[in-house]
Amino acid sequence: MQSDVSWPGAREQVLALREAPFPRRAFGAGGSSSGPVRLDRPLSEAEVAAAERELGVSFPPSYRTFLLEVGAGGTGPHYGLFSLRRDKRGWHWADEFGFRHDSSLLDRPFPSMEERAHWEEDFDAREPDRKDFPDEQSYRRAFTAWDDEWDTLREEMIAGAICLSSQGCGTYTWLAVTGPERGTVWSVSWEAEVPVSPCSAGTDSVDFHDWYVSWLARITFQAYGGAPGERRLRPPAGRARPRGRLARWFGR
Known part of the structure; x- marks a missing residue:
């Protein structure tokens, strides 16, 4: 920058x-x-x-x-x-x-896109499968514990960034303040296929x-x-x- x-x-x-x-x-x-x-x-x-x-x-x-x-x-x-x-x-x-x-994680390194993709893949791979549990109750306990991890993972995925503005409909713009992407802006929507993506002009981060x-x-x-x-x-x-x-x- x-x-x-x-x-x-x-x-x-x-x-x-x-x-x-x-x-x-x-x-x-x-x-x-x-x-x-x-x-x-x-x-x-x-x-x-x-x-x-x-x-x-x-x-x-x-x-x-x-x-x-x-x-x-x-x-x-x-x-x-x-x-x-x-x-x-x-x-x-x-x-x-x-x-x-x-802003509790602001001093942490802002993750790369590769790191976030790896974390998501790992998280999805660990989703509990009903057939691995003897009863519905034990499955639901495991699923709830796994699902609760998503909140922590979301925070990790935007560590080292400032929430700058709302785009509406649950989408926000964030500014990376640490790491190699320091100074660039990112669109964050947890409902999107790629939850954290760069606001870009062509192939360049902005x-x-x-x-x-x-x-x-x-x-x-x-x-x-x-x-x-x-x-x-x-x-x-x-x-x-x-x-x-x-x-x-x-x-x-």
Whole structure:
């Protein structure tokens, strides 16, 4: 991940959406999917450093500078970014309803796709078979114990990641903060065939900066009159721009 990521004009561009002439094209009939356009205040360097110390992890550069320059949460892809906050219990991420997201495994290595696939295969292979038990009661006890392991396995599969936002219908976006995939964003849905999959542009994983800025370019284009689904989006000069593969996709 790049260490010199910055967000020129991004905060102003998001807040300007309040005055956009066609908000329904961007956000639907109800405005923003997460309510009125809003951004939490940016955090200070001291606050970000304190959160990192308490949580036991260094934030990826693109997310760290977002907290410093854009805001601690608010309007963003899907239903908006969960807010990084501090209360009497310490630093945590909370959604718009104040639900506190667990970060107890944040300092663990974020697993690779191969590791997660191996864990799932092993878990499925250990499913109890009724014919191996003398009676229904003993089978049900074994099955319940096996099934309960899934909750622990799910937590292990997203260790080392921050829950960033809700996509709706039980799907969430997570940001890897440890391991080789540090700084990239992932879609997590436990009902999907592949529960944890990268948010990607083609075959490439997408980092937090490009994920957010590509959304902002698209939503700005639509809010100012562009048709949804149109591909060649050009953010106004001087404003936040996507990089790399996404930059080519958005017409740069």
